[in-house]
Amino acid sequence: MEEIFSLILNGCKLAKDLEANLPNIANQPETISRSCDEIIKSFCAAKERLNAAHHHQAPAALFYPPAAAAETLFHEQQQQQIIDASLQEWLRSSVTQTMSLIQTQHFVGRTPFDIGEMGANEMEGTSTTRLRSFGGGHHHHNVQPMDVSDSSRASSSSQPRHRRSGNARTTTVPAPQIGNTEIPPEDGYTWRKYGQKEILNSKYPRSYYRCTHQKLYKCPAKKQVQRLDDDPSTFEVAYYGDHTCHMSATAPSMVPASSSAEITQGMTTQQRVTVQQPSSTSNIGRWLTMDVAAGGSSTGAGPSTVRYEREVPGDYLVANMADAMFNSGSSSSNSMEFLFSSSNVEEKGHPEDKKE
């Protein structure tokens, strides 16, 4: 156990070192990469040991895990929380600035996440392959009877509760390289969670989000986020519907989800640092909401006129992200302008996503 902790702490230390050095090596991707590798290695080693210690019996009840398993999972979670706590401390300190710098300099033009678009069918195929059938292990703390003897519904059922409408754009988002890997991915839009569900044959629950501005702008955009069974550090995000709300409200910029993901990803990291507090999801939107000029010419960007989403083929976007994000005019060389090359995003328009 001590070994594990020392591994973790070592990882933290390495990360700190990296942080300190970052300004110096910002343009040495290889060096940074090597550092990251070391950090990751350290944490992975810790994780492996944790798993080895607790994981040997992963019983495969079909629906509900035996108490023992639940306990095991619970312990694991506690470990994870301890790890998280360490990381939080580090992350909280001042990484934010550093990260924005990294993102600015390093991630531009790269697409570390593989965006796959598949129809629902394909998606289903993959998930059945991937999520093998040893379901069960959900870490559900006891559900308390909530005594909401509510039955005054059953009349307002006019919404099409379509199951998995055809056009899902599915994104697999690996855990952030930096810091906490438990954080749900973000994509720059602001979402409101409206549900969570245990999914059969999946270890982890699926979370349901809708656009925060659904009611304001009738924005139909939705997404579902679920951790992969195989690889809990990877999230599968399925998008349904397109944003009809205007960009300044929810979108980080005109970048489609795929390319904004890389930026968002990092920000998520910072923003979700406090994982234990489950309800702090949406500050992110705030900075994004603030002031994101796009397109190099339109500064005022009349929101309602701008087509913010999809089809920005070779556009370079200038966004004042870092500034807006942390409004930290301090040392982080206010990189007022960095551009994303939202090049190879081939989101074929599937506008026929109507429900109403």
Added chain:
DNA sequence: ATGATTTGACCATT
């Protein structure tokens, strides 16, 4: 007070 999240219940789809 307002807005977001949690979570059991409800209901459409398979």
Added chain:
DNA sequence: AATGGTCAAATCAT
């Protein structure tokens, strides 16, 4: 009938 998606009351956070 089972499963997944959504609703909405209760709760939490700001």
